[in-house]
Amino acid sequence: MIGRCLRLNGFKEIVKNVSNQSFCSSLAVIKNNELSNVETSQLEKQKIIEELISKNTDEYLVYDKRLDANLAPFSDKVDLEYLDDLMPPLNATFNLAHYINRMPTLQRLVDLGVNLYVLEQDREIAQYLIRLDFNRDIKQHLLYLKSLGIEDDALGTWITCNPLIFRESIENLNIRLEYLKSKKFTQEMIQMILIRYPPFLSFTVKRVDTALGFLQREFRLTGNDVRQIISHHPKVIHFTHLRYKAISFALKEVMGFSGDQIRKIIVGAPSCIYRDCPHLEKTFDLLHERNGYSRELIVNSPYCLTAQLSMLVARINYLKLLNLFQPDPKKPCFTALDDLCVVSLPVFIEKCAKTSVLDFIKYTKSC
Template sequence: MLRIFKFSASLLNPLFPVAQRFAWVCCSANAVTYAVSNGSGTVGSDIDAVRTTVGDGGDGDDDYLIEDADFLDQNIDILSECSGLTAERDNLRSTVQPSNGVGPFQPKYKSKVFLKSYTLAPFVNESELLRNLVDMGVDLSQLEVKSNVADFLIKLDWQTQAKTYIRFLVRHGIPINELGSYITRNPWIFQQDIEDLQVRINYLESKNFSKEAIARIILKARYWLNSSVKTIDSRLGWLQKAYSLTGDEVRLVVTKQPKIIAFGIGYLQVIEFSFKEEMGFSRAQIKQLLLKDPKLFITDKRFLVATFDYVHNSLGFSHEEILKWPRVLRERKSRIQERHEFLRKIGRAQYDPMKPNFVSLNALMNDRDRDFCFTVAKVPVSVYNEFLKTL
């Protein structure tokens, strides 16, 4: 090997003296490293061997050789350390990677004591619970920004704790494809006592709610199961008494809009006052609004008042006509106004039921612009779209 380096150096000598010197240094370094790593001979004798072998070429560059040998004498400790580190690195690589170069995944952290992190991502590989939640469709990016959720989730055991809650939800009518969405919206279900959850289900069954109604209540009002039986019972009792509802009517309202109980009594009283004092509905009419569209009672009051004012005072629809289509109060005022202005422009803004070409509230708030233009305006939807650009 030394003779090969000698031959290479002699070829480079006429044109590249610096390259020749570099080759000698590399040759010397390899010789010293080999001697140190194999434990054979002494450093001094190996350096002398290098001097003799390379010097046999008679190139007249002995000064370079002596200088390089001195450099090696001064830095032999560093070379020895590098040789040891290289061997250690090679041994480590051989134990981690198989012969084909593709090794199994090695988790960075093996400890069960989780470190602090701003996300749940570092814990997914170690947590069976988090992996299964991801498989079910749970959005961990939403959970990690919710208060204290990440802390208690990574401490839950999938086999002995979380599975019990999953089975409970499925047993009470939650579809498997909805589990991910439900847990994303209500991860605090895992903090409830499983016996308390069963008591809350038993309460609904005692009030003659059907299994389908119970499943709908759990899905639509995600925090229902987090509320105590005492709280739910007091709110249902107030609702029945305040609006003189029968048992069937209470079940109808709650099944249609389960969130009406979660909003609390205070907001329902605010909406009732607004319907009565600001919009002029009678008590009997307010009950009809509740039975037909209970979602009105969890809608922003300012939104309701603005839409009512435009429909009743600007377009001239009476309270009785609004009661036929109470959903109009949840429509955006701007959307109704755009359609009214378009009908007025083409001469079809006729809201008197006693005259021809009457336009009802139901027709005015048709969901799709295409259907509105076809059935009410009698024009292509492109004409309506061009009109909207002028507003």
């Protein structure tokens, strides 16, 4: 196109060359009866260019929108769809949505409910997805996942959580499932694991076996304990033995729980492993040291250790303001830990505070 930005250095020489050439040579296709109009337009453009040179207002670039005017359109002989295919290659931004129209595999993934925006944030995954062929790389895995109990409407979310599943061969996936069966995980347990934590299926047998062994030894768990924990909280397999050791040390050495009490806490609230040690220690300090809940009560309601600290503080202080807080189960109006940590706000207000949700909200805003 003549109307592009041109550098002043050598600009006059370019204009001279342009003036010596027929403008017709710069067009893809042109009709014979349009020749006189094009030549007239070319003379006008040369005058504009000479005017820009004489002004010399920019040290680097000169540009005038009039240079783009009156260009002849493409003729009917030009294949516009072919021109549309002449797109630049995928760039470093990996905006996958921009390339859906030219990649049928991405279209099929979107139809399944896969969130490409989430996946394209990882450069490696984005590069991996654009190389996939649906029939060759994806179809058999989808049928396999459905055979394991993954519902059709959940496939998109599942793949979004574990897009690298297509790297694994069906044979390797079967080996991993057979390993779980050898450890007496039932079909229902396996289905729960895969639905709740899709990346689990990508872990090698060695990694899973090592993690289960560390988990069992560190917290003195039985086989049934391990199966129960992994079935309901399969994400614990994601953490290393160092996390298990840190949690065990905090519960035993810092908080003073016995080995059997630690086992009960982990079995009753496996999500304790998700929390970092400072959070567990601060929660224990609030409940036991500052407000008098015994270790036995905490063991019986272990989820209290994973509760949001600000919520616990607000509820305890609100009950103290109303003279309704009682951590001793032997005394009247005992405040159970489950009422502080587990139940919803309306239930807490109705059962413990005997006021209204609005009053509680006003109290929290005044603090």
